[in-house]
Ligand SMILES: C[S@@+](CC[C@H](N)C(=O)[O-])C[C@H]1O[C@@H](n2cnc3c(N)ncnc32)[C@H](O)[C@@H]1O
């Protein structure tokens with residue numbers, strides 16, 4: 128007998144469709160949240176109960192595995208319930224570094240039309256425009272905001288005013304920085320302005336390597352290396368970030384041990400992505416990853432670029448967008464619904480981008496070791512202090 132009372136509301140429409148197709152199925156927490164020995168997290172399905180089972184023929188069959196197509200159907204059905212509570216507002220492009228790997232300022236970027244097409248690299252968002260975007264996000268229910276630059280956030284002239292404005296509207300703030308310009312006074316101000324989390328991108332603990340892949344200014348290196356402990360002193364959670372490149376690939380372990388010793392909140396070791404003709408190069412094909420539609424955990428990490436165009440993940444930031452996707456004119460709800468609907472249609476343009484996206488992350492695996500939770504996926508490994 129089919130245990131209909133156990134079927135989560137959100138899955139009923141899908142199961143009705145499956146029944147109509149006379150499809151055989153058996154769903155239990157064991158197979159719903161596991162695929163190919165990996166744990167799955169469905170966007171929009173976070174509240175699905177982890178108990179009970181339901182089957183098309185009423186018989187429990189522990190051996191029944193959901194197929195790739197089944198998982199895709201479920202993931203896409205649940206996606207429509209997804210509503211982000213975090214958002215990234217990119218307000219500036221300027222940087223005091225030119226890291227060779229960087230997709231915005233690094234090798235080769237000056238030859239492209241990327242900035243020209245987006246109103247020029249010198250463009251900075253006015254205070255009023257930033258406030259307008261924040262109002263729109265508050266109304267939608269965003270309570271955690273990343274105030275970001277595609278360069279160095281402290282170079283954004285209205286950083287303090289805009290941070291204050293967002294915090295006074297009840298938002299927690301976070302950002303990513305190269306760390307080169309922070310003093311103790313600025314850290315204190317950031318803590319007062321509601322910054323709860325800051326990532327410091329370092330890529331090495333050696334000045335020699337730093338000079339090659341980040342900046343050769345020693346005072347920048349020293350300030351960046353001091354920043355994590357200063358942030359912790361003022362109660363801001365810190366993540367130190369390492370992007371694996373040719374020049375630092377043998378320094379991962381040293382980096383990890385150094386920052387574990389300093390007891391930072393988290394350490395991330397990420398793969399470098401490569402941009403080619405202004406798109407993130409297709410690493411999926413090279414790495415032989417299996418692409419499961421609707422399951423990319425990066426989907427829904429909303430980003431509004433300085434020109435107002437809004438993207439539903441960092442994998443799409445290089446995509447040319449139309450005027451219609453501007454946050455202040457159409458609002459968060461439309462941007463989100465548009466993204467989700469597009470993701471769920473058979474001929475989706477968005478899905479085509481996903482298939483060649485280097486940032487595709489379908490699942491993460493976790494383990495606990497020596498007081499750290501280690502979360503590993505195809506794009507990065509993150510050590511979280513317990
Ligand atoms: C564009 S930066 C902006 C913030 C700041 N300038 C910094 O370096 O942290 C945002 C993040 O992207 C990372 N990043 C830049 N280029 C990358 C690449 N080719 N592959 C992977 N990560 C990259 C940086 O290390 C940084 O953590």
Ligand code: SF4
Pocket residue numbers: 222223224225226229230231232233277278279305
């Ligand atoms: S500091 Fe950040 S934004 Fe600036 S060049 Fe380096 S990676 Fe790019």
Ligand code: SF4
Pocket residue numbers: 423424425426439440441442443480481482484485486487488
């Ligand atoms: S695969 Fe890439 S483009 Fe598609 S949702 Fe993930 S990050 Fe975005």
